[in-house]
Amino acid sequence: MSAAAHAYLNTRVSVMSTRLLTPERANNLLGLELPELTERLELQAVIEDQLSAHAKVRALEQALIQTLLADVSVLIRPMNPAERALVLSWARRYALFNLKTLIRGKLYDLDPEAIRRDLYDLPPGLRLRRDELFRTENVLELLRVLEQGPFSLLARQAREVYEQKREPFALEAAIDQQYYSDLARQTMRFQGDSLQPLRRLIGALLDRVDLLWMLRFRFAYSFSPSETFYQLVPSPRLLHRERLLDLVNRENLRQLLDALPEPLATRMADAEDLIEVQRRVVAHQAEETRHILTQSASGVARALAYLMLREMDLMLLFALLQGGLLGLPRDVIKSAVDPHAFGAAANAATGSSPLAAAA
Amino acid sequence: MKHVRLMLMTEDLPRASLALAQTEQFHPDSRPPEEQALANLPGRDYRETFAQARSRLDKIARVVELNENPALENLRVIDHDELEALNQKLGALWEEASHFEESFRGIDEQERVLREQEAALANFANLQVDLGALKRKTRFLDFYIGLVPRVNVSRLEGSVALAGHLLLNYMQRDNHAHVIIIGPSGERENQLGSVLGSAGFQALPIPEGITDKAPEELEADFRTRHLSLEEQRAKLQQELADWRTAHRTPLLDAQRALLLAEPLVTLDPSIHGVKSLAVLCGWVPARALEALRDGLQHHLQLPFALEERNPTAKERPLVPTVPTHNRVLAPFSTLVKQYGVPQYGEIDPTPLFALTFLLMFGMMFGDVGHGAVIALAAYLARDKLKNFAAFGIAAGVSSMLFGFVFGSIFGVEHWLPALWMAPLEDPIVMLEVALVWGIVFIIAACSLGIYNRFAVGNLEGALLAPHGLVNLLFYLGFLAGGWNLATAGGFGLWPGLIVLGSLATLAVHQWRHLSGPTGEKILVVAIETLDTVIVYLSNTLSFLRVSAFSLNHAALAIAIFTLADMLGTFGTILTLILGNLFILVLEGGIVMIQVMRLQYYEGFSRYFSGDGHEFAPLRLRLGGTPGKS
Numbered sequence: 005m006s007a008a009a010h011a012y013l014n015t016r017v018s019v020m021s022t023r024l025l026t027p028e029r030a031n032n033l034l035g036l037e038l039p040e041l042t043e044r045l046e047l048q049a050v051i052e053d054q055l056s057a058h059a060k061v062r063a064l065e066q067a068l069i070q071t072l073l074a075d076v077s078v079l080i081r082p083m084n085p086a087e088r089a090l091v092l093s094w095a096r097r098y099a100l101f102n103l104k105t106l107i108r109g110k111l112y113d114l115d116p117e118a119i120r121r122d123l124y125d126l127p128p129g130l131r132l133r134r135d136e137l138f139r140t141e142n143v144l145e146l147l148r149v150l151e152q153g154p155f156s157l158l159a160r161q162a163r164e165v166y167e168q169k170r171e172p173f174a175l176e177a178a179i180d181q182q183y184y185s186d187l188a189r190q191t192m193r194f195q196g197d198s199l200q201p202l203r204r205l206i207g208a209l210l211d212r213v214d215l216l217w218m219l220r221f222r223f224a225y226s227f228s229p230s231e232t233f234y235q236l237v238p239s240p241r242l243l244h245r246e247r248l249l250d251l252v253n254r255e256n257l258r259q260l261l262d263a264l265p266e267p268l269a270t271r272m273a274d275a276e277d278l279i280e281v282q283r284r285v286v287a288h289q290a291e292e293t294r295h296i297l298t299q300s301a302s303g304v305a306r307a308l309a310y311l312m313l314r315e316m317d318l319m320l321l322f323a324l325l326q327g328g329l330l331g332l333p334r335d336v337i338k339s340a341v342d343p344h345a346f347g348a349a350a351n352a353a354t355g356s357s358p359l360a361a362a363a
Numbered sequence: 364m365k366h367v368r369l370m371l372m373t374e375d376l377p378r379a380s381l382a383l384a385q386t387e388q389f390h391p392d393s394r395p396p397e398e399q400a401l402a403n404l405p406g407r408d409y410r411e412t413f414a415q416a417r418s419r420l421d422k423i424a425r426v427v428e429l430n431e432n433p434a435l436e437n438l439r440v441i442d443h444d445e446l447e448a449l450n451q452k453l454g455a456l457w458e459e460a461s462h463f464e465e466s467f468r469g470i471d472e473q474e475r476v477l478r479e480q481e482a483a484l485a486n487f488a489n490l491q492v493d494l495g496a497l498k499r500k501t502r503f504l505d506f507y508i509g510l511v512p513r514v515n516v517s518r519l520e521g522s523v524a525l526a527g528h529l530l531l532n533y534m535q536r537d538n539h540a541h542v543i544i545i546g547p548s549g550e551r552e553n554q555l556g557s558v559l560g561s562a563g564f565q566a567l568p569i570p571e572g573i574t575d576k577a578p579e580e581l582e583a584d585f586r587t588r589h590l591s592l593e594e595q596r597a598k599l600q601q602e603l604a605d606w607r608t609a610h611r612t613p614l615l616d617a618q619r620a621l622l623l624a625e626p627l628v629t630l631d632p633s634i635h636g637v638k639s640l641a642v643l644c645g646w647v648p649a650r651a652l653e654a655l656r657d658g659l660q661h662h663l664q665l666p667f668a669l670e671e672r673n674p675t676a677k678e679r680p681l682v683p684t685v686p687t688h689n690r691v692l693a694p695f696s697t698l699v700k701q702y703g704v705p706q707y708g709e710i711d712p713t714p715l716f717a718l719t720f721l722l723m724f725g726m727m728f729g730d731v732g733h734g735a736v737i738a739l740a741a742y743l744a745r746d747k748l749k750n751f752a753a754f755g756i757a758a759g760v761s762s763m764l765f766g767f768v769f770g771s772i773f774g775v776e777h778w779l780p781a782l783w784m785a786p787l788e789d790p791i792v793m794l795e796v797a798l799v800w801g802i803v804f805i806i807a808a809c810s811l812g813i814y815n816r817f818a819v820g821n822l823e824g825a826l827l828a829p830h831g832l833v834n835l836l837f838y839l840g841f842l843a844g845g846w847n848l849a850t851a852g853g854f855g856l857w858p859g860l861i862v863l864g865s866l867a868t869l870a871v872h873q874w875r876h877l878s879g880p881t882g883e884k885i886l887v888v889a890i891e892t893l894d895t896v897i898v899y900l901s902n903t904l905s906f907l908r909v910s911a912f913s914l915n916h917a918a919l920a921i922a923i924f925t926l927a928d929m930l931g932t933f934g935t936i937l938t939l940i941l942g943n944l945f946i947l948v949l950e951g952g953i954v955m956i957q958v959m960r961l962q963y964y965e966g967f968s969r970y971f972s973g974d975g976h977e978f979a980p981l982r983l984r985l986g987g988t989p990g991k992s
Contacts, residue, residue, distance in 0.1 A: 116411075139418040141457065161512065164563035174561060185514070228554035234522040234561050249521055 013082050013303035017310050020075060021297060024310070025317045033321070034338055038328030045321065057329055059121070064325050066124060068318040069098060073127055075314060079307045087304040090190045090202075092129055094308060099130045100183055103137075103150070104176055110143045111172050143175070158182040177235050184213060184237040192240065194304075201296050201305035207241020208292035209312070211268070212285045214243045218251060219260065219278055229253045242268060257281075290316060364682050364707060365652055366392070366674055369643040369659070371667035376634065376641050377409075377440045377627050380981070382662035384626035385438060387982045388651035390683045391633035392644040410631045412446050413624050419453035420617055426460045427607045433619045435983060440662075441624040449620050456610060463603050470596050477592070479510055480567050481585055483541050486534050506545040507559065509566040516540045519562045526554045541567070626981050646683050646978070647671075674707070676820045682707035683978035692717055694754035702963055703973020708818040710811060712971050719804065719966070720958055721761040726800075727912035727954045729765025729786075732773035733947055737762060758955075769913070773943055774920020786913040787921075793910035801906025802842060805899075805965065809835040812970035827872045829895075830969040837865035838899050866892050902965050909961075912954055919946055 025033070033041065047067060055063065076095050080088045102123045109119035116138070123134065133153060140146040143166060150159035158179060165178040191206040192199075214236050221227040221235060229252040236252075238245040242265045254260040261272040261281070271288055275281045290313065297309040327337035367389075371379055383389040423429070441449075505528070511519055513535060519542070520530040528546025535541070542564075544555070570584060607614075635642050647655055656669055674682045684707050686696060695717040705711050728734070741748060741755025748755060766772060770781025786793050809830050816825035826832045840861030847855040870888050877884045923942030927935040967973065 135414070136418075139415055141454070141461070145461065157514075161514075161563065164512065165561055168560045168563060178561070228526070228557070230522040230525040230554045230558045231561065233525055234518050234558045236518075245517075245521060249525065252525065 010303045013079065013307060014301075016079060016082075017297070017303070017306045020079075021310050021313075024313050025320065030317075030320060033324060038325070041324060041328065047325070060329050061326050062121065064329070065322055068322050069124055072311070072315055072318055073098070073130070076311060077127060079311065083304060083307075086190075086193065087198075090187075090194075090304065091308055091311070093187055093190055094311070096130055097183060098124050098126055099132050100179055102126070102132055102134070103155075103179065106137055106146060107143055107175060108172070110140070110146055158186070181235055181237060184210060188237055188240065198302040198304050201300040201302045202308070203240040204292060205296050205305055205309055205312070207239045208289045210237055210239035211242045212289045213237070214239055214248065215264070215268070215285050216278070216282055218248070219257060219281060222252060222254075222260070223257055224278070286316075364674060365647050365649050365671045366678065367645055367647050367652070367655070368670045369667060370670075371641055371643070371663060372665040373636060373639045373641045374442075375663050375665045375667065377442050377624070378662045378664065379643065379659065379667070380627035380630050381438060381440055381623065382658040383630070383645075383655070384981045384983045386651065386655050386658045387980045388647050388655055389981050390646040390978050391630055391981060392646060392681070393632040394644070394681075396635045396642060396644075409443050409446065409624075410628050412443065412450050413621070413628045416446065416450040416453050416617070417621055419450070419457045420614070420621060423453070423457050423460045423614065426464050427603060427614075429614055429618065433615045433622070435619060435622060438983075439623065441620050445620070446624055449617055452613065453617055456614070459606065463599065463606070466599050467596070470592055470599070474589070474592050476510075476565065476567065477585065477588055479536065479539070479541070480570075482534065482536060483508070483567050484570075484581070486541070503548055504545065505548040506543060507555075507564070507566060508543050508569065509541075509564050510539045511542055511562050511564050513538050513540045515562045516542065519558065519564075522558045522562070523555060526558070528555065622984055625984060629981055648685060648978075679707055679819050680974065684709075684711075684975045685978040691753055691757075693750045695720065697750065698959070702967050702971065704975040704977050706815075706819055706972050706975035709815040709972065709975065710818075710970075712811075712967065715811070716962060716966070717757075720962060721757055723909055723958045723961060724758050724954060725761030725765035726909055727958065728762050728916060728951060729769045729913055730771045730774065730916065731763050731766030731779065733943070733951070734759045734762025734764075734766050736947060737951065769917075771917065771920070774917070774923065774946070776917070785917060786910070787917045790910070790914055793913060794907055797907050797910035798903065800909060801903050801965075804906065805838065805902060805969070806835070808966050808969035809838065815970055815972070827869065833865045833868050834895065837862055837869070837895065840865065841896070841899060866895065869895060905961065905965060908957055912950075912957065916946070916950060919950060
């Protein structure tokens with residue numbers, strides 16, 4: 005990337021990062037009732053009265069994802085092809101959500117209209133060949149069609165796994181595994197100033213994913229160490245290959261958490277269960293991501309850091325809105341979201357977007 | 364063109380679609396209805412079923428290659444129930460066809476594994492390993508030989524290490540790695556099964572009697588297995604051919620039914636309704652209206668209402684334009700379409716474009732010999748050029764006609780007597796002719812533009828828009844003043860008043876439509892006004908290239924003959940051949956580009972908006988290619 009493009013991208017990221025939620029803003033939002041919240045976020049039109057609660061939740065989720073993807077499309081414009089590919093690969097997880105929805109629909113023979121309603125509407129660069137996939141008759145045919153496009157490697161791997169094991173879980177795990185492996189591979193191909201911050205950024209993401217998968221596979225699903233290790237994606241940061249080989253052999257949650265490297269071990273010092281671990285590792289990732297956003301000089305790393313934080317903010321808003329729509333008690337909603345995990349810059353100013361203005 | 368609104372019962376929709384498709388005169392209007400009550404979309408289920416059935420037929424066609432184009436002898440309505448039944452039938456057929464597809468894939472896969480096995484054994488032969496020992500599974504040793512996708516090797520290595528095993532990656536071919544996994548038998552052995560499944564591990568069994576057989580015997584074994592697979596493939600192909608023969612009729616029937624159902628699906632975005640009432644809007648040429656009504660009366664079983672009206676002024680940009688169907692003008696029409704489709708009501712510029720194009724090309728490239736070569740080449744390549752052959756022949760003939768006018772044949776100007784004169788005889792006269800041609804062309808283009816704007820109801824545009832009536836007045840005044848200047852030495856009072864008056868009118872018009880600070884408005888108006896003067900002057904001079912290229916053509920021919928005269932017999936012949944080829948290809952190409960430039964920039968930009976859209980009526984796809992939608 006040229007110096008001018010770097011400067012432009014960095015400026016854009018700096019301007020856009022004023023939209024991120026600070027802990028104060030997040031706390032402020034937590035105190036609002038649903039009508040007030042939707043009004044401040046300008047989302048009343050999205051949740052029309054005649055829609056069912058499920059449809060309203062989907063509409064809100066779609067609106068928030070569109071907000072995120074609009075930011076993606078703005079930020080990738082000045083990027084070079086490799087940088088753009090990395091950011092789009094990160095955003096491609098929403099296409100994978102659609103793919104999983106389609107797969108589940110085929111596996112459990114769900115009503116086509118219900119499947120269609122649950123698919124996200126994505127921009128052209130991320131979109132699956134939806135209609136073609138939709139009209140396939142079974143999962144194998146779906147994966148074979150998918151092998152003709154940009155997901156060819158992922159689809160081939162998933163199909164081979166499914167043909168061998170015929171387990172829906174194995175299929176979804178293979179898709180996730182391929183997604184994160186591809187992200188890690190693309191990151192390691194970078195050179196120069198962007199490599200280190202990207203390693204740290206994607207490393208923090210993979211550390212979080214690996215820790216949670218490891219705990220879930222080992223202690224919730226009782227997988228063997230071998231099987232657990234196979235499902236993981238070595239991180240370029242804390243949970244690298246050798247560390248994972250050591251950790252998956254631990255006998256229980258406490259032993260595994262104690263064996264974690266610093267600073268994760270300190271963070272997990274008195275964590276008792278998976279929910280607490282999840283809360284803390286998400287906070288750790290948010291902190292690392294904020295560090296890249298505020299300290300790094302690499303445009304692409306900062307842009308990706310901004311998008312990750314933005315996604316966390318939008319998920320917080322979604323949790324608040326969803327809780328409100330489902331009529332959950334406020335203390336339950338509050339306990340489900342941790343505003344301290346969010347918030348980008350301490351000096352965040354008011355932005356022009358509805359989401360920023362909401363705070 | 365009339366806007367029609369057809370109101371009918373929902374169950375009559377398939378019949379209506381067929382009737383409308385048969386007349387080939389109905390261009391659907393997909394705008395949402397103004398009445399909120401008509402917000403329902405009655406054809407949605409039909410479209411969904413059709414899309415799935417079409418997709419299934421396409422997938423079947425991919426496996427069994429349906430090459431026949433079914434003829435639609437009896438037009439009949441395909442209702443939703445029949446379409447649904449057809450969809451189910453195609454679903455069952457696709458299931459059978461997909462088994463063939465999967466079986467072929469299975470044979471391919473077995474062949475691949477067999478080749479990998481051969482490669483693995485060849486590799487072991489080099490390593491001098493006792494394969495017999497590897498084949499005998501022992502109480503203490505657990506091992507696997509096989510393939511894994513290359514990208515999975517590293518993770519699998521870690522996983523097997525956790526189970527107390529070792530992984531040896533001894534060979535890589537394409538995207539797969541050949542591995543041996545070895546370790547102690549015991550509890551951990553069971554862990555590996557699941558991991559190997561996740562890693563896409565494919566076992567490569569060691570053949571029976573591996574240690575007892577000579578290499579030739581092993582080779583023979585592999586040959587036998589290859590032959591067996593070939594036999595399986597041939598048998599499967601025969602089964603597929605039999606299946607195709609057995610299902611040929613239902614598949615052709617399905618193709619026919621889908622072709623008949625297609626019009627309703629195409630109409631779907633234009634269908635709205637409430638309860639059992641459906642409303643369908645579209646555009647129909649006025650002359651075809653009665654035929655359309657008759658067709659509907661003949662086909663529909665239930666009452667219907669067909670309302671018609673003229674398009675409103677607001678709707679004009681939405682009204683489709685019927686394209687030119689003249690075969691001779693078809694290639695010119697294609698070139699016009701590169702610029703855009705005429706708006707409804709605008710004059711179709713194709714005939715004018717064809718005439719002026721040929722006149723300009725002929726004048727710029729006038730030569731009997733070269734024109735004949737172009738026409739002959741276009742005629743000989745008519746199969747490849749298709750519609751454009753007529754274009755090439757017409758350009759060649761025009762070039763030949765102007766060749767007679769200039770008395771030029773392959774650049775030689777003394778073989779034929781000129782009907783008028785050779786271009787180089789009096790270049791000034793040639794330039795004057797080009798100038799007059801340009802002036803006439805610009806005046807005609809502006810006049811057409813004014814008419815077109817009047818025709819579509821844009822009165823302000825006809826008067827004050829760029830190249831409108833006031834612009835034309837300015838140009839005429841400018842020309843009169845220029846003529847006075849050249850002949851009498853002064854611009855003249857009336858021309859001066861016309862020029863200043865028209866420029867002032869344009870400036871005031873612009874001022875009224877500008878927003879911003881006064882200084883900026885003054886600057887913009889001054890520049891735009893000056894631009895008007897410069898544009899018309901430069902556009903007129905631009906036509907000098909018409910004569911410049913005719914002079915260029917003659918000059919190039921002289922240069923080639925001069926060069927040829929300096930060489931021997933062989934050199935002369937070679938120079939003449941290559942020189943004429945050079946003139947034909949290079950100069951011919953440049954002339955073509957220059958004519959297009961004059962047409963697009965000096966012509967179309969003045970009189971042709973190009974923002975219309977083509978009349979695309981609903982029609983049955985007769986004899987469509989199977990398998991393509």
